[in-house]
Amino acid sequence: MKTLTIAVIAGDGVGVEVIPPAKRVLEKVARLYDVAFAFQDFDWGSQHYFRWGHMMPAGALDLLSPCDAILLGAVGHPDIPDHTTLNGLLLPIRRAFDQYANVRPAFLYPGVTSPLAKPRGGDIDFVVVRENTEGEYAQVGGFVYQHQPEEIAIQTSVFTRRGIERIVRFAFELAVKRGKKRRVTSVTKSNAQGYSMVLWDRVFDEVAAGYPGIETESLLVDAAAMNFIRRPESFDVVVGSNLFCDILSDISAIIIGSMGLAASANLDPERRFPSMFEPVHGSVPDIAGQGVVNPLAAILSASMMLDHLGLSDAAVKVERAVAGVLAEGKVRTRDLGGTSSTEEVAAAVLEKIA
Numbered sequence: 001m002k003t004l005t006i007a008v009i010a011g012d013g014v015g016v017e018v019i020p021p022a023k024r025v026l027e028k029v030a031r032l033y034d035v036a037f038a039f040q041d042f043d044w045g046s047q048h049y050f051r052w053g054h055m056m057p058a059g060a061l062d063l064l065s066p067c068d069a070i071l072l073g074a075v076g077h078p079d080i081p082d083h084t085t086l087n088g089l090l091l092p093i094r095r096a097f098d099q100y101a102n103v104r105p106a107f108l109y110p111g112v113t114s115p116l117a118k119p120r121g122g123d124i125d126f127v128v129v130r131e132n133t134e135g136e137y138a139q140v141g142g143f144v145y146q147h148q149p150e151e152i153a154i155q156t157s158v159f160t161r162r163g164i165e166r167i168v169r170f171a172f173e174l175a176v177k178r179g180k181k182r183r184v185t186s187v188t189k190s191n192a193q194g195y196s197m198v199l200w201d202r203v204f205d206e207v208a209a210g211y212p213g214i215e216t217e218s219l220l221v222d223a224a225a226m227n228f229i230r231r232p233e234s235f236d237v238v239v240g241s242n243l244f245c246d247i248l249s250d251i252s253a254i255i256i257g258s259m260g261l262a263a264s265a266n267l268d269p270e271r272r273f274p275s276m277f278e279p280v281h282g283s284v285p286d287i288a289g290q291g292v293v294n295p296l297a298a299i300l301s302a303s304m305m306l307d308h309l310g311l312s313d314a315a316v317k318v319e320r321a322v323a324g325v326l327a328e329g330k331v332r333t334r335d336l337g338g339t340s341s342t343e344e345v346a347a348a349v350l351e352k353i354a
């Protein structure tokens, strides 16, 4: 029997509530597909920061490196600046392991109500592909005259031909693999950002030329935001920069009914390093500790992990279990209009897997 080693960082807030159900689902499905998971739990995050002054220890990346994949809950604490938590844990992992493709599916499950009036179950079905290692989050810049009245902050975006080319190619390959609307939408702001985004447009066109069977569309990010609301059913694969798709994927998460249903993968498509799987949501401090957070985003992220690890039948089994629970509509957390607890939702999914 094959054993896969999974590094688990439950992290902060609701991370410690949604990761245990995701692990239980993985354990259950593993038994059906003759595979075993060896979980290595790392108690990194804000509590580690309070104790030691950093979010994860020196050498953390060396501990993660030999693992087959990483499962992450969330990071973020009301008493620590968000740029400290993000730059202390999440972004270093994404960069060190060259997880350049951040994949965020947006699917409106039958039985779930979108805040938009028109779409019904299945009408929204697209994937946001976010460049995950450079762009606006390259963390290049600095302060001059810091904390002085005349202080200056400079934050530089980094766009490389290599970085754009590989994420755009990933998006086209995904459109081919999905075999659905066969459409890739590129999101930029090249009317106002005349260097980086113009390079993006040019590289997008070059890559698109190699995929004559895939329809293309280029939208400015403001128009994309509007069209995510106006015609979400028209999208198939949407590709854009780190910042733009970070924002757009919160829109895509809420139009499918809840942030609590939005899963994501941080992939190294070349498989040189472990990829990382995490719900799109953060530490959700407003309801953390109450046992009412929706665990489905974390469970669906675990399903994406199964798919990446070559266990596509197991991935489909988990997704169908989630879809079944949502379609029945009996067991659901508050964010979906229900009254069930995190544990009750997890139990319903586990029962469906059996």
Ligand SMILES: NC(=O)c1ccc[n+]([C@@H]2O[C@H](COP(=O)([O-])OP(=O)(O)OC[C@H]3O[C@@H](n4cnc5c(N)ncnc54)[C@H](O)[C@@H]3O)[C@@H](O)[C@H]2O)c1
Pocket: 073, 074, 075, 076, 077, 078, 082, 090, 259, 260, 261, 278, 279, 280, 281, 282, 283, 284, 285, 286, 292, 293, 294, 295, 297, 333, 335
């Ligand atoms: N990847 C990450 O770890 C990540 C991502 C986003 C935000 N954060 C951090 O999380 C903290 C809180 O950020 P935020 O409030 O902007 O975003 P958030 O995603 O934590 O929560 C936003 C809102 O969405 C709802 N929500 C989200 N997930 C839910 C779920 N599973 N079940 C039920 N309701 C859910 C809640 O109403 C919540 O108030 C901050 O410190 C932020 O930096 C971390």
